Amino acid sequence: MHDLKWIRENPAAFDAGLARRGLAPMAETILRQDESFRATVTELQSLQARRNEASKAIGGAKKSGDDAQAQALMDEVATIKEKMAQLEEVQRQGEQDIAAILMAIPNLPGDDVPAGASEDDNQEIRRWGEPRAFDFEPKEHDILGARLGMDFETAAKLSGARFCVLRGQMARLERALAQFMLNMHTEQHGYTEMNTPVIVRDEPLYGTGQLPKFKEDLFGTTEGRWLIPTAEVTLTNTVSDQILDAATLPIRMTAFTLCFRSEAGSAGKDTRGMIRQHQFEKVELVSVTTPEQSEDEHQRMTACAEEVLQKLGLPYRVLALCTGDMGFSAQKTYDLEVWLPGQGKYREISSCSNTGDFQARRMKARYRPEGEKQTRFVHTLNGSALAVGRTLVAVLENYQQADGSVVIPDVLRPYMGGLEVLTPNV
Template identity: 65%
Template sequence: MHDIRLIRENPNAFDAALAKRGLAPSAAALVSLDERRRALITEAQIGQARRNEASKAIGAAKAQKDEATAATLMAEVAALKERMPAVEAEEKTLGEQLTALLAAIPNLPLADVPEGADEDDNQLVAEHGTPRTFGFAPKLHDDIGPPLGLDFETGAAMSGARFTLVRGRAAKLHRALGQFMLDTLSEQHGYEECVPPLLVKYDALFGTGQMPKFAEDLFKAGDDHWLIPTAEVSLTNIVREKILSEQELPLRFTALTPCFRSEAGAAGRDTRGFIRQHQFEKVEMVSIVTPDASEDEHERMTACAEGVLDALGLPFRRMKLCTGDMGFTAARTYDLEVWLPGQARYREISSCSTCTDFQARRMNARYRPDGEKATRFVHTLNGSGLAVGRTLVAVLENYQQEDGSVAIPDVLQPYLKGLNRLEPA
């Protein structure tokens, strides 16, 4: 959510930032609407003050038996009493219109975010690891996976397209990956492990920016409950409507949860395999920090996700997303893309974003700086550490053997009681 006061003070800068997002200027319309709303607020305040003043004067006039003056004042009070409800109603309507318009505008990109239209304009930041050289033609995960327990047919028969039953050896590897990620983030990087709700209300989704703009991407369950598209929603809303002390920050949370997405805008994309599912598991990271700490926190969070990939021995690269490929709430996003030899390309496995105070304003999440009475909005950040299903895909493809087996990365073997290879059934 944007601060209308900042738009009033810097309309040209606001429109310039929108232009980087490929959006038309809107400062003038927003400021005009706000001026009308504020004029009505002023009218209501002046009218109420005059009504109070006139009411007192009526008593004084009657005490002096000045009936003419009393009658005039009474007529004025009656007119104000009739006018004020209309003023207040109009002000409320304009306020709701302004809030709705502001809520539909994405976060403004930070100065270093490259301008561009789509993923082709993203900026390579760094590459990690060297893709393996195979002595055979590497297979896709959806060819490797079925003998190991990725049951695409049963999942689709049970629930429809983009659902998969994971069983047997693949299920054990999937579980090991999630546990390893949680342990790494909580024990090595200080994230507090959480088990958050999977069903949330509209207000929680509004706070993190999914509502109202992206309602079609969600699964609704009941009158006012939706399944979370990511644990970012639950974890970020831990600080909703709270005033924290500066000493409480930073807060860092992590959780391994199922995630549910309708993939409304992904028709025809990744229809085969385990890449794009309606239900998947992900380890999420969320940080709540002071504004002056958010830059360093973004680098720290991204490095935490990179550490998981490094430990698994998976080649990957860091990309800085351009303005046209960045999410609604993000001010800057780093994508980590893992190498998939079966596809012979890099695919996104983690997104780490700083949202500045954009989500905090929607949630009214604040903190009080040491020694100050006034409060400020916190900064929020979120990232994947990692998407478990896509990491499973990456392990299958990068560690595949010619005989159809898959070697187990060293760091996962303790979670699998020393098992070092998955053999096909």
């Protein structure tokens, strides 16, 4: 949500921010609606004052015996009440109209976000690790996985396309990855582990920006609730409608949850394998902090996600997303892309975003700075650390052997009961 007061004071800057997103100017439309709304408020205040004045005068007229004047005043008060009821409805509708406009406008990009129209304009910041040189032709994960316990046929029979059944050693490897990530983030990075619902009402999705604009990307229930697309929704909204103590910030939370996405608009993309699923698992990081701390927190969160890949020995690169490729709520985003030798390219495995106070305004999440009476909106950040299914894919492809077996990274072996190699089913 955008600050209406700031738009009034900086309409040109607001439109310039939208232009960097590739969007048309909106300040004039918003301010015209705002002017009409404020005129209604002013008229209501004026009528309220006159009603109070006339109501007081009625008693005086009756006391002096001027029944005609008293009746005229009572008629005026009745007319004012009727008019006020009409204007109050206009005011409510005007407030809803402005909110609807603001809810549909994405966050403005930070000044240091590179300009661009699409993913082709994202800027590479750094790389880590050297892709392995294979002495055989590396296979893609779905081909490897077919002999290791990755079953797409049974999943299709159960649920349709974009689902997967994992059996035996593959199911355990996915669980090992999630446990490894959670332990790292809680024990080494100071995140508090959370277990949150995967079904939510409308309000949390409005709070983090999935609704109203991205309704088609969500799975809904027959009861009017929604399956979460990411634990960002639940973790971030734990502070909604609150005034936080500054001493408690930053708040750092992590959760391992199922996530659900309809993948609207992705027809024909990644139809094979586990890269783009309707149901998947993710370890999410969320931070709630002050405006002064949020940039440093963004760098810290990104480093936490990178460390997962480093300890797994998976080569990756970090990209600064351009203005045309950032998510709706993001002010600034870093993507981590892991090297997949079977595909011969880097693929996204994490996005770490600073949303500034954009989500906090929607959620009404504030804090009170020490020694100050006024409250301020917090800043919220979120990041995948990591998408578990895609990490499984990366492990399979990077650690595959010529015979179809897969070496288990050292850091995962304690979670695998000491197992060192995934062995193909004959």
